[in-house]
Amino acid sequence: MSDEPCDPGSPAVSAICVYCASGPVDRSYLDLAAQTGAAIAEAGHTLVSGGGRVGMMGALVRGAREAGGYTIGIIPEHLMKAEVADTDSDELIVTDTMRERKRLMDELSDGFITLPGGIGTLEELFETWTGGFLGVHGKPMALLNHDDFYTPILRWLDDLAGRGFVTPHSLQRLQVVTDVGTALAVADSAVR
Template sequence: MAAVCVFCGSSTVLEPRWLRLAADVGAALAARKHVLVSGGGRVGMMGAVATAARAGGGHTVGIIPQSLVDLEVADTEADDLVVTEGMAARKTVMIDRADVFLVLPGGLGTLDELFEVWTLGTLGLHDKPIILLDVDGFYAGLMAWLSEVARQRFVGVSAMSLLHVVSTVDSALDVIERVD
């Protein structure tokens, strides 16, 4: 059993397929007895993954800054809701509470979280696996750019090897369990 920190979109105007993907991830985490660590929101993909994990009998840990609690977007149904002073503290707690990171489609916040945990990993500040779930080529452009950045030696081969890129929920869970 791993504590899986899921980074994903929290937008409320997403295509239904992304909400289904998040729900599939939450259900799969619960079915395989993993703990979900999330950003503590009840909206968008973040809410869908947590709701589905709980519906499947999974344990959920939400970590949210007070400013978002004040906006009434907190996942108050979380088994464990941790309220932080701000976004930076939120990321620190999420990183500390996780055994592995699973990145779903998302926007700027998701990318920020991905790059922070990836940078910390390259610096040797953690050795937790980072999995990028690239469904329908969502991250294809990013991966092409990263390949070029690596080709020009701005990013080392060892850094690129820290990122596990998969295209299905099952393959993401398989990576989690290989490293768990």
């Protein structure tokens, strides 16, 4: 464990950050997370995650490592016990705050995939999406709408666009996909 990120020294051509649930969820979501982690590893990328080893986050990192991938977990000190830190990470970065965690996740990543999750996942998604829209970064983002998980939110966003609160340009920054392969292709598009 370290306080600062270091060069992973891996052969990965890029780092893909995945936002997802850390709590217990249905088996199909755990399988989706494991499949995503494996796909990232098989494509030769480093996986950046929130540093937990339970729920979807745990399935994600295990899937990546089982496929030979390099994993970087970033977790704030106060969540070490709550999320049960992924001490098997190739690199586990412990931060003082959630803001520092998210900053490092953003900085170390070349693209983003959002899987199903709760309010923490939504916060990460919206903050990264807003940063892209405002020009803070130009990194690609994929929202994996597995089993219509995000359809209610997408309908709400369309309604906001119709009311003039969300621009068509901002909606275009977020690529909505329905399978892991397409999500990875979107998140990886900045590298190619």
